[in-house]
Amino acid sequence: MNLFENFKFGDLFSKKKIDENLLNKFEELLIQSDVGTETASDLKEKFKKEKIGKEIKDEKEIFDFLGQQISKILSPYEKKLNNLYKNSPSIIVVAGVNGVGKTTTIGKLGKLFKDDGKKIVFGAADTFRAAAIDQLELWSKKIGADFVKSDLGTDPASVGYKTAKFAEENKSDLAFIDTAGRLQNKKNLMEEYKKIFTVLKKINPEYPHETILVLDATTGQHALNQVEEFKKISNLTGLIITKLDTSAKGGILLAICKKFALPIVAIGMGEKESDLHSFDANQFAKILIKN
Secondary structure, three states, rough: OOOOOOOOHHOOOOOOOOOOHOOOOOOHHHHOOOOOHHHHHHHHHHHOOOOHHOOOOOOOHHHHHHHHHHHHHHHHEEEHHOOOOOOOOOEEEOOOOOOOOOHHHHHHHHHHHHHHOOOOEEOOOOOHHHHHHHHHHHHHHHHHOEEEEEOOOOHHHHHHHHHHHHHHOOEEEEOEOOOOOOOOHHHHHHHHHHHHHHHHHOOOOOOOEEEEEEEHHHHHHHHHHHHHHHHHOOOEEEEEEEOOOOOOOOOHHHHHHHHHHOOEEEEOOOOHHHHHEOHEEEEEEEEHOOO
16 A cells, blocks of 8 residues: 555656646646545645745655655544443444455454453354355454344344343353445445444443444545445444555545544554554554555
8 A cells, every 4th residue: 555656756846946836736646546636625725835836856845745744644543442342341333435445354353352361252243145144244253252133034122132142141241233325225234224323222222332334445535425324324433544555545544534523533454354453553654655
């Protein structure tokens, strides 16, 4: 992942004094990197304030500037993974459209907390896809987590209810509830989520403690639409961004934070169990602008 992998800023700015024409080209490159028009405009203005009328020595000067600014933008949205555990049981609903790596992410989250000595239960509330239930059950066996499921087509809210009750009765530390992600059927999906939250709050008004949305970084600007839709359905408390080890530019995180001000819990950097990392804005900025 490299935000500016294909852009040679040195060719654009080398031994030239910064003027409005160069600044506009700079802004265009930023927009092409998925950072969003508003963020691109802000970065351009900050760059202008610092560099207007000055000569750029080399690309490093530009990358250093971008790294500092990206870190500043993202730092307020850090939310450490271990903050997902508040008390026993911590009930966590995980949302996301089909194909973003939601179920795999739940498995990795469970593994991280299991390795920390926590007792984990997974609830398979995506009752419309047999593959999702089977995959989550495989993860539960792999890491030694408890598993709650019902028959295919069962009311998802009943699985959410059973999972939360199981967590209470069996003294689980964290319960991760997998959910459906059929945005093409938004009306039904919205009703399902509302019902899940309603039955959870009947058990305890504080449930769920977290509602995490998983996003695929390779979808670029489409990720913004997904956040918009899921915010209508539920009170999102954090984001996990997957597939940042691929061709994703990663700039979409800046656009999402700018628009929605939602915390980023973790980023996925590969398929391995160990490839889910707590989000660190400074480290992420360094990865983004490496060249």
